[in-house]
Amino acid sequence: MKKDTILVATGRNKKYTGTAVNPRIVRASTIVFDSMSEMAKAGSQQAYLFDGDSNASEYYGRRGTSTTFAFNDAMCELENAAGSYVYPCGTAAITSGLLSFLSAGDHLLMVDSVYQPTRDFCRGTLARMGVEVSYYDPMIGGDINALVRKNTRVIFLESPGSLTMEVQDVPSIVEAAKQHDIVTMIDNTFATPFNFKPLDFGVDISIQSATKYINGHSDVMLGVASANQRHWPQLRDRSYELGQCASVDDIYTALRGIRTLGVRMREHDRNAMTVARWLEQHDLVERLLHPAFESCPGHEFFKRDFSGGNGLFSFVLNNSNARAVAAMVDNMRHFKMGFSWGGYESLILPIGSAPAQRSVAPWLLDRRLIRLHIGLEDTQDLIDDLSGGLERLREAL
Ligand SMILES: *Cc1c(COP(=O)(O)O)cnc(C)c1O
Numbered sequence: 001m002k003k004d005t006i007l008v009a010t011g012r013n014k015k016y017t018g019t020a021v022n023p024r025i026v027r028a029s030t031i032v033f034d035s036m037s038e039m040a041k042a043g044s045q046q047a048y049l050f051d052g053d054s055n056a057s058e059y060y061g062r063r064g065t066s067t068t069f070a071f072n073d074a075m076c077e078l079e080n081a082a083g084s085y086v087y088p089c090g091t092a093a094i095t096s097g098l099l100s101f102l103s104a105g106d107h108l109l110m111v112d113s114v115y116q117p118t119r120d121f122c123r124g125t126l127a128r129m130g131v132e133v134s135y136y137d138p139m140i141g142g143d144i145n146a147l148v149r150k151n152t153r154v155i156f157l158e159s160p161g162s163l164t165m166e167v168q169d170v171p172s173i174v175e176a177a178k179q180h181d182i183v184t185m186i187d188n189t190f191a192t193p194f195n196f197k198p199l200d201f202g203v204d205i206s207i208q209s210a211t212k213y214i215n216g217h218s219d220v221m222l223g224v225a226s227a228n229q230r231h232w233p234q235l236r237d238r239s240y241e242l243g244q245c246a247s248v249d250d251i252y253t254a255l256r257g258i259r260t261l262g263v264r265m266r267e268h269d270r271n272a273m274t275v276a277r278w279l280e281q282h283d284l285v286e287r288l289l290h291p292a293f294e295s296c297p298g299h300e301f302f303k304r305d306f307s308g309g310n311g312l313f314s315f316v317l318n319n320s321n322a323r324a325v326a327a328m329v330d331n332m333r334h335f336k337m338g339f340s341w342g343g344y345e346s347l348i349l350p351i352g353s354a355p356a357q358r359s360v361a362p363w364l365l366d367r368r369l370i371r372l373h374i375g376l377e378d379t380q381d382l383i384d385d386l387s388g389g390l391e392r393l394r395e396a397l
Contacts, residue, residue, distance in 0.1 A: 003194060004262045011074030011255055016066050025252045026065035031058045063240070067248040071255045072224075078193040078258070079206050081226035085239045088246045090189060090209020091117050093223030095125070097205055098154065100238035101183050101231075104130035106153040111168065112360040113138045113161020115187060135359040138166035139297055145176045152180065157203070158187035159196075160298070163351055163371055165289040165314055167298025170305060174202040183231065189213075189342075193226075194261050195308045204231045212342025213310065215257040216264055219343075220250045264344070264376070268311030271382070272374040278383050279315050284390050286318035286368070311374035312341050314351075319397055320367045325350045327396035328389040329370075334377055335385055341373035346382055348372055348389075 001009065016023035033039035042059040056069045064072070068086060075084035087093040098121070102108060110122055112135040122133040136147055138161050155177050159168035170186070177184045185205040186198045192213045198206040208214055210222035223246075227235045276290045287295045290313035291302035302309075328350075329337055335348035353366035374382065 006077060007194070007258055007260075007262050010077045010258070011070040013070070013073065016070035016073075023067055023070035023252065023255065025248055026058075026067050027248055028058070028065050029061035031060060031065075062243065062245045064245065065248055067252050067255075068246075071251045074255060074258055075193075075208075075224050075226055078197075079226035080193075080197055080199050081206070081232070082229040083232035083236055084224055084226040085236055085244065086210075086246050086251060087223035087225070087239070087244045088250075089221040090187075090207070090211055090223040091121075092244060093207045093209070093225045094118050094187060095121050096239045096242055096244055097185050097207055097225045097235065098126065098156070099242065100235050101154050101185075102126065102129070102131045103153070105151060107132045107134070107149045107151045109144065109147055109152060109155045109182075110135050111138050111156060111158050111161065112136060112358055113164050113166050114156070114158050115162040116357065118156070118158070118187070137360045138168050140173070141169040142172040142176050144173050145179070148176070148180050148182065152182055154183045154185060156185050156187075160190050160291050160296075160302070163314060163357070163369060164365075165291055165296050167291050167296065167302040167306075169298070169301050170198065170201050170203065178202065185225075190310065190312060191306055192261065192265065192310075194265055195310070196306050199226065199228050201305065204228055205235060209342075210254045210257075211340060213257075213261060213265065213268075215250075215254040215342070216261065217253075217257060217343055218340065218345065220253045220257075222246055222250050222254050265308060265310055267376055268374060269309040271376065271379050272309065272311045272313060272372075274379040275372070275374050275382055275386070276313055276315075279386070282390060284317055284319070284394060286316045289314040289316065289369075310342075311346075312371070313374075314369055314371040316365060317368045317370065317393070320393070321397065322352075322367060324393045324396040325367055325370075328393035332389055333385045334375075334382055335372070335389075343373075344376045346373060346375035346377055 042057045058065050072084045110133050157168050184203045186203050188198050188206045189209040189212050205227045208224045210224050279285050280288050289296050292309050335346045338347050349371040351369040357363050
């Protein structure tokens with residue numbers, strides 16, 4: 001099946017849907033049994049949670065109901081994974097993935113362009129647990145070998161990087177990790193499995209903030225981690241011990257989002273390219289940080305490994321200050337300010353100065369970096385809005 005067909009067909013096993021098109025929403029804490037043998041069968045280790053062969057059975061609400069299994073089934077198929085576990089948000093998927101494989105005394109190699117809350121978790125909980133963390137340049141490639149220690153247990157990737165969009169050479173890093181039997185995990189939120197399937201590139205665990213494009217409508221928080229055969233049992237059992245589970249209403253909504261993922265991704269991509277090409281010509285713009293443009297570090301890996309882009313990119317102003325940025329972003333018509341991205345609406349996020357943002361290289365972009373999420377609006381309306389904003393910025397410089 002081609003990938004657009006999979007988006008329509010996946011997670012729609014008859015046992016989830018009955019006679020309807022979509023899976024049923026099954027809300028439950030308690031699942032009731034009529035006999036000891038039924039209860040024992042449902043509770044057996046092999047049967048609980050999704051194992052990639054649709055054999056999960058309902059046992060207790062925390063283990064998920066058929067709505068959860070339908071979603072896990074879909075995520076497994078999209079990520080080419082042995083198993084997928086669902087969490088209440090992307091951050092919980094990331095922290096549970098790390099906690100599933102790291103112990104006191106272990107060393108973690110973390111990409112320097114990582115999402116800020118992942119960095120906060122390293123500085124907080126992982127430090128308190130006695131896990132050593134060192135950061136590496138996102139463009140390091142195979143040279144990551146030199147940073148590996150005897151106790152390096154996990155290499156964490158995020159590609160493209162948060163805010164600055166560096167695209168990593170995933171195969172080279174995976175090759176180095178395999179030489180030392182190190183577990184690799186990637187935050188794959190940007191690409192979604194529609195545009196990049198990390199497990200096909202040898203990564204062990206792929207993590208999604210399904211809050212973003214998977215759900216796609218800015219109304220649900222959800223996370224997923226998908227693992228290959230070797231790492232699935234450990235990810236599943238440790239995540240379950242942590243008590244991770246999510247609301248079936250949110251899961252149902254995210255599964256509905258998957259149906260239009262391909263249509264939305266292509267449209268976000270097309271709109272973002274139109275706006276980015278306009279910005280590239282603007283005299284106040286120093287450069288674009290958009291993976292499809294040569295000015296973005298790792299552009300060659302984007303072309304090599306990804307099958308498409310989306311609506312998220314950043315640009316660097318050639319001159320700026322706090323007052324000018326406020327003049328630009330205050331009172332935009334279509335671009336509202338807000339965290340998250342991946343919904344149908346456009347967003348603008350001015351990045352101020354935050355010394356915690358990078359460890360390997362100094363942060364040189366104080367008040368000059370602006371991140372955009374290009375939604376599904378008409379691009380001329382978006383360009384007019386940005387044009388007005390940039391003129392207000394010019395006047396305030
Ligand atoms: C938003 C985001 C997350 C966190 O997801 P939540 O669902 O908000 O917890 C993780 N990684 C990336 C790259 C994100 O953009």
